[in-house]
Amino acid sequence: MPISNENIIVADDLTISYDLHRERKKLIALQDINLEIKKGEFVVLVGPSGCGKTSFINAVSGLIPKSGGSVKVRGEEVTAPGPDRAMVFQDYALLPWRTVESNIRLPYELQNLGISEEEKKQRVKNCLELVDLAGFEKSFPYELSGGMKQRVGIARALATNPDILLADEPFAAIDAMTREAMQAEMERIVMETGQTCVFITHSIDEAILLGDRVVVISYRPGKIKEIVNIDFPRPRMNNSEVKISKTYAELRDHIWNLVKDEAMQTTRGE
Amino acid sequence: MAKATEQIQYETDDPNRIQDVGWTFKEVWRRTRGFVVTSVNLIIFFILWEIVTTYGNINSLFLPKASAMFQELWVGMTTRAPEGAVFSGSILDHFLHSFTNLMTGLAIAMAIGIPGGLLMGGNKYVESILSPYVWALASLPRIALVPLFILFLGFTTTMQVTIIVISAVFPIVINAWAGVKTTEKSLLAAAKVFGANRVQLYYKVVLPYTLPFIISGIQQGIGRGLIGVVIAELFGGSNGLGYLIQRSADTFNTAMTFAVLLLLIVMSLSLINFTRWLEAKVAPWRNVNHL
């Protein structure tokens, strides 16, 4: 599905800060973020560790309050999480007392999607196959490896077929090979369903391969440093032309330099 | 890179992935080791005890023979007091009295403590109002309250149960409270994102997370409750194991005293092991033994 012209997520001078109670200070994690995301768009956020990427998608999901500006989803101010926005958590956030299958079913128990028991079963099964975890339905999270847990988190987010997918480094703990396969799946799903995706990654290659736009965020306070448009035709994942093209190398260099400057500041602690 | 996805087909249902371990000698030993070692240990202990008391020059008033203790325990547990007797010499009668009281007390303590603790963890007004009283009473040595309760309630079963409740309720409250408070924020966030309302947040995340805390609260409650039982009966009353200890010591029947002490140990350990088992059962993720 092509990207529509309709804005689905709009951040307007969004500012997010955290109270540091110990020091009676306030840490501004994100400052004056202006970002319009169109329906069906794949937006990738990159930036050094601690720059506020997670904070941004938490604000879009409605998990944390904003301290200035606004985030709107479909024109409505975000105040709480909603069923239209699913999330893959950086720290997996699986319920340890539930099996893999039951964790993926959680959204069905909490939301009334009006789908039959049969279809739920089928969807859970599809999701499990999608993340290559068939056969582990009855395992508990503590019996899985880090990457497997992360894949359960992805399956859970995809289970309800959400309009907006907020993915916080969803492939960080997954090996390079599986990662490539899952990137391809992700691209396919987003193309097929017309989902809007806000995706966080530390991998510049992943950002260029998946994103329609790559948003580079600066370090402390987190501000949008630059937004890079990526115009490769889709599907890109199984297209060997993309990675060897000159544009790809240039984009890679460009984004790398942007992020590097910021990362240097991080290490110098400025 | 063209056909990358086709090549990456992992066999997750490879039949050799999960193998039967089977009953090797090593496996049997691994599972029964603890039990065997403890049994042998205890048998040696009681045999040594028997030898020392038989051949050593020890006054049986201070330390009875192990066999005399077991004899006393066996007789006491297999006979009941005759109908209409005022005092019973049967250990079983006293045991049943104490055990019923303990269970009643624990049940009441749970009925108060679990909802109380959950409420304190869930609502900061309830928490700030109740917490000073909880801490004050929890830090007070419960024995200090016994004379007061005897004054209020006399030498009654109600008094004994009340002391058990007071002893057992605080560890339960405090653990349930702490469980709610320490519920992992990311789990709550996940449930919220996937559509949980306040009620669902409670019984889908907070309660299951808190359950093992509640069970370990009950475990501590059992220990405290047992102290409560014995103290209540030592101070006043004509029933129960505490009373029996008192009376057998007064009548120089040391074998009986030791028999009752042994019974208390067995009872306490059984209950505590039961809660351990229950904890492992409901929260297997908390004792993963590798790493």
Ligand SMILES: Nc1ncnc2c1ncn2[C@@H]1O[C@H](COP(=O)(O)OP(=O)(O)OP(=O)(O)O)[C@@H](O)[C@H]1O
């Ligand atoms: N709950 C919190 N309380 C206080 N400060 C916080 C909190 N959460 C995040 N921060 C601060 O906000 C800043 C941004 O955090 P955030 O988690 O959004 O970073 P991130 O870009 O996702 O980093 P990473 O790539 O390491 O995941 C960090 O400097 C962090 O110290």
Ligand SMILES: [Mg+2]
């Ligand atoms: Mg993050």
